[in-house]
Amino acid sequence: MRVVIGEDQALMREGLALLIEQDGAEVVGRAADAPDLLRKVGAHRPDLVVADIRMPPRNADDGLRAALQIRAEHPEIAVLLLSQHVQRAYATELVEQGTVGVGYLLKQRVADVASFTADLRRIAAGGCVLDPEVVATMMSRPRRDDPLDRLTPRQLEVLALMAEGRSNTAIAERLTLTTKAVARHASHVYDTLGLEPTEEDHRRVLAVVRYLSR
Amino acid sequence: MWLRPGDAVIAPAIVGLAGAALLLAGIEVVLLAEGRLAAIWQVFLLPAVGLLYVGAGLFAWTRRPGNGMGALIVAGGFVWLAAGLANTSVPALIAAGLVVSTVPLAIVVHLLHAFPSGRLRGRASLVTVAVGYFVVLVLQAPVYLFDQGEAGPTTVLQIVDDHDLGRVGHWLQDAVGLAVMVATAVILGGRLRRAEPARRRVLAPLAGYGILAALFVPVSGIVVGTWFPEAGLELAVAQLAVMAGIPVAFVAAGLSGGFARTEDVQELGALLSAEEGRPALRAALREVLGDPSLDLLFRVADPPRYVDRDGVEAVLPAPGSERSVAEVRVGGRLVGAIVYDATLIADRELVDDAARVTALAIDHERLTADLLASRESLRISRARVLEAGDAERRRIARDLHDGLQTRLVLLALLVGRSGAGDDVAAELSAGLQGAIAELRELVQGVVPATLTERGLYAAAEELTDRMPVPVAIDFDQGGGELPLGVETAGYFVVSEAFSNAVKHSRAEEMRLSIGRRDGSLRIEVVDDGVGGAHLGSGLRGLADRVDALRGELTIESPPGGGTRILVEVPCAS
Secondary structure (H helix, E strand, O other), rough: EEEEEEEOOOHHHHHHHHHHHHOOOOEEEEEEHHHHHHHHHHHHHHEEEEEOOOOOOOOOOOHHHHHHHHHHHHHOOEEEEEEOOOOHHHHHHHOOOOOOOOOEEEEHHHHOOOHHHHHHHHOOOOEEOOHHHHHHHHHHHOOOOOHHHHHHHHHHHHHHHHHHHOOOOHHHHHHHHHHHHHHHHHHHHHOOOOOOOOHHHHHHHHHHHHHOOO | OOOOOOHHHHHHHHHHHHHHHHHHHHHHHHHOOOOOOHHHHHHHHHHEEEEEHHHHOOOOOOOOOOHHHHHOOOOHHHHHHHHHHHHHOOHHHHHHHHHHHHHHHHHHHHHHHHHHOOOOOHHHHHHHHHHHHHHOOOOHHHHHHHHHOOOOOOEEEEEEOHHHHHHHHHHHHHHHHHHHHHHHHHHHHHHHOOOHHHHHHHHHHHHHHHHHHHHHHHHHHHHHHHHHHHHHHHHHHHHHHHHHHHHHHHHHHHOOOOOOOOOOOOOOOHHHHHOOOOOHHHHHHHHHHHHOEEEEEEEEEOEEEEEEOOOOOOOOOOOOOEEEEEEEEEEEEEEEEEEEOOOOOOOOHHHHHHHHHHHHHHHHHHHHHHHHHHHHHHHHHHHHHHHHHHHHHHHHHHHHHHHHHHHHHHHHHHHHHHHOOOHHHHHHHHHHHHHHHHHOOOOHHHHHHHHHHHHHHHHHHHHHOOOOEEEEEEEOOOOOOOOHHHHHHHHHHHHHHHHHHHHHHHHOOOOHHHHHEEEEEEEEEEEOOOOOOOOOOOHHHHHHHHOOOOOEEEEEEEOOOOOOEEEEEEOOO
C-alpha cells in the first residue's frame, strides 16, 4: 500500500509516517500544505491519502477541499481525513461524493494503533469509516417528520454501523446477531427510507448519505 | 409671494423696468404692423416673447433679489425686443435689430453657465460665455456688412454686397457658435457628473433643453433654408416657441429646485425660533441657503475635532474641493462649521451671514453633539476592547490546536505504540483520550473550530446539531465575507440565545434565521416556549457586545407566547 500524508505539523506528520510504515505500508509523499498535497498525489498516484483537515495556506478547511478535489479527479484513490474535532457537515460533504474508500476520524484515534491501522486498510480496500463521534451527533439530532424516526432502535444501530463502514458480518459480530438478521434489518431500513431495490451497495450508500445529511 | 424688508427698495426698479418693457413692446407692435410681416399674429407674437422674458426675469428678481439670474433674463427680454426691430420698415431700426438678432442665443448660453447662482464660475465658463458673445456680436458683423441675405432687407450698414464674403462670415459664425455649444455641453456635463442626485434631476433637463434650444435655432434655420424654403412660417413659429420656453424653464427651475434664496438669511432667525431640535437647524440652513447637501459639524474638545450631529467624528473637506467650509464662531470661540457645495452657493458672504445668525443655536446643539461624541468614543473603546478579546480568543484557540492538542495526540500515540497490553499503559491511554476530548470541548468554547474554518453560518448550523430540540434553519448567505467582529458577535448571539432557550424556554421547536439586509447582519432566534425571557446576565453581555458594534438587540417574550430574539448589526463591507 502506497500512502501520501498531508499534515502541516512536522511531529504529527512523522508520527503518522512511522505508524504507517511500521504497519508495512510505504509512505511515498509527505506534504505540509494543501497545494503541496495535491501536487504529490498527482505525482505519486498513491492508494491512500491521509490528510489533516486544517492545513495551510488558509488554515481553515483546506485539507477537506483538497480531499474532495482528489476524490473528484482520482476516484480510485482512497482518502482518510483527520481532524482534532469532527463535524457532521464535513462528513456529509465527503460521503456525498461516494462512500467507497473514504474515512473521517478524530486525530486522537491514531493512539489506538491496531484499530487505526485496521481502519487504514479498510479504507484503502474501498470501505467507509466514520468516527463514532460523527455518528453520535447524527443519533442525538432531533428532527421533525423524519423517516429515520420510524426506525426501531435496533435498525438505527445497524444503520449507524453501516455508516461507520462495517460490513454485514462485522455488524452481526458487534451486535451478536446472525448475518441474515442484519441483512433483514438493513432491508427494513431501505424500505422505511423508501429506497427502491437496486444494487445492494448503491442502496447502502444512499441510506448512509440520508442518515448523515438528516 | 410674501413681502420682505428688501422689497421696498427693489420695487421701484421693478416697476420702472416693467413699464419700460411694456412701452417698448407697444411701440414695436405699431412699427411691426407697418413692416413686412405676413400675419397680424406675428406682429404681436414677437414682442410678446420679449415681454415673457422681462416678466419671468422680474418675477425671479423679486423672489431672489441677490441672484443674478433674474437680471440676466430681463436683459434677454430687452435684447429680444431690440432684435424684433429687424422686422420693421425703418432702416435704422432694421440695422439695430440685425446687429443684435443672434444675441438671445448668447444669453441662453450665459444662463446655462450661470445657473443657478447667476454668477459665472470657473475660467472655462467665463471664456465660453465670452466667446459666445463674440460670436453673436462680432462674427455677426459680416452678415449685415457684406450680405443682405436671401431675402433680407437692404440695410444702411451694408458696405459691400458680396454674397461670397457674407457666406464665409456665416460659415465662420456657425462653426465658432457650434464650438461654444460643444464646450457648454462638456462643462455642464462635468458639473452634472459631480452634482448631487437631487440637484442633477433639476439641472439635467434644464441643461438639455438650453443646449438643444441654442442649437435648434441656427441649425433649423440652415436646414429649412436649404431644403424646405417654403416652410419659413412654420420655422419661425417653432423657433419662437423654443425660445419662449427658455425664461419660463430657468425661472421655474431656479425657484422650485431648492436653489439659493439669497436674501433669506434673516428668515433663519424666525424659522429657528419657531422650530426647535437638531434636524430643524440643519434643515433650515439647507432650505434657506438652497443646498440640499449642506452639512453642519460641531467642534468638540478633548481631543479637538469636528463631529456630526450623532457625535461621529467628521473630517473637513480638503481646501480646493467642491465643498467649502464656513467656520461658526461665538465670541471668537470656534463652535462648528457649515460645509456646503461651493458650486451651488457661489456667494461665500451668504454662508458667513447664515453662520453668524445661527452661531448661538449651533453652539447650543454642540453640547448635545459633544455628549454624543463622548458616548461614541466610549463605544469605540468598548468595541476595541472586545475586538482585542476576540483576537486573543482566536490566538488561544489556535495555540491550543497547534500546540497542546497535537502534543497530547502524539503522547497518546507514543503510549499506544510502546505499551500495548500493559495495564498502566491502558490507563494512561484512556486518561490521555479523556484529556484530549476535554481539551477539544475547551477549544470549542473559546472559539469553535468551525467558526475559524468555515465562518458563521457553518458554526451556527453546528450549534443546531447540539440542540435537544429541532431547529429549523433559514440562512441567506449572500453578501460576501463578514467582518471578524460581526461574525464572532453573531456566533455568540446564536450560542447564548440557544443556551437560554434550552435552560428556560421549555420550547419544542425553534427557528434560526441568519441573513444580510440593508447592509446589516440580521439574526433571528424564535422558539415556541413559555416566554418571559429578559435581559439576564448572558443576554446583557450580548446586548453590550451588539451595542459596541452599533447594532441592536431586541427581545420579544410575552409570557406563554414564545421568545423572539432579533439582532441587527451593521456590517457594510
